[in-house]
Amino acid sequence: GQQLNQSPQSMFIQEGEDVSMNCTSSSIFNTWLWYKQEPGEGPVLLIALYKAGELTSNGRLTAQFGITRKDSFLNISASIPSDVGIYFCAGQQGSNYQLIWGAGTKLIIKP
Amino acid sequence: DAGITQSPRHKVTETGTPVTLRCHQTENHRYMYWYRQDPGHGLRLIHYSYGVKDTDKGEVSDGYSVSRSKTEDFLLTLESATSSQTSVYFCAISDPGATSTDTQYFGPGTRLTVL
Secondary structure (H helix, E strand, O other), X not given: OXXXXXXXXXXXXXXXXXXXXXXXXXXXXXXXXXXXXOOOXXXXXXXXXXXXXXXXXXXXXXXXXXXXXXEEEEEEOOOOHXXXXXXXXXXXXXXXXXXXXXXXXXXXXXX | OOOEEEEOOEEEEOOOXXXXXXXXXXXXXXXXXEEEEEOOOEEEEEEEEEEOOEEEEXXXXXXXXXXXXXXXXXXXEEOOOOHHHOEEEEEEEEOHHHHOOOOOEEOOOXXXXXX
16 A cells, blocks of 8 residues: 655664654645654654645654645654654545555664 | 543454454544554554444455444454454544544554464
């Protein structure tokens, strides 16, 4: 099935560093969503983007809806240990309410 | 947190046995979904429901069936479990008619092991 291209697959970072991840597709999307999943739990919505070019923040997290509508970026500033987890992007196309998911970016903070 | 519960949370079963997983919501959301999550594949949609008795297939529906007899419950059945169905199963709900977008909220997951 169709998936979004999410990168990087995993990241090892030092506490305090900024983090950047992205999702790309050859198709146009109407909505981009970013989720975080912690071990043993279901994904939790972080940020939702509804318009091309939109830039939205949630605390230290900032996400952008690409101007071409084919990509989205998530940045985390000054990472802390509780940022550890898997981050997923998901997109919606047309009037189809189903979401298309990226494979996830696993964030690991070096001790 | 959205009011979504899944039961059981963990299950070990043998190949060939039937298994039913239950998702229960208290949000009165119209849409409900079943996903499986496997390493390297992210979330893959098995089936979804857009109302009572209204269901449709996702990308990995083979070997699974679903039923929704009331708004709050969505059941996923493996008629004859196979080892390839060992996975973590997530239920999700959404109410896209309210916002025209599909912001999905997830349950805590069920870890299923088929021996």
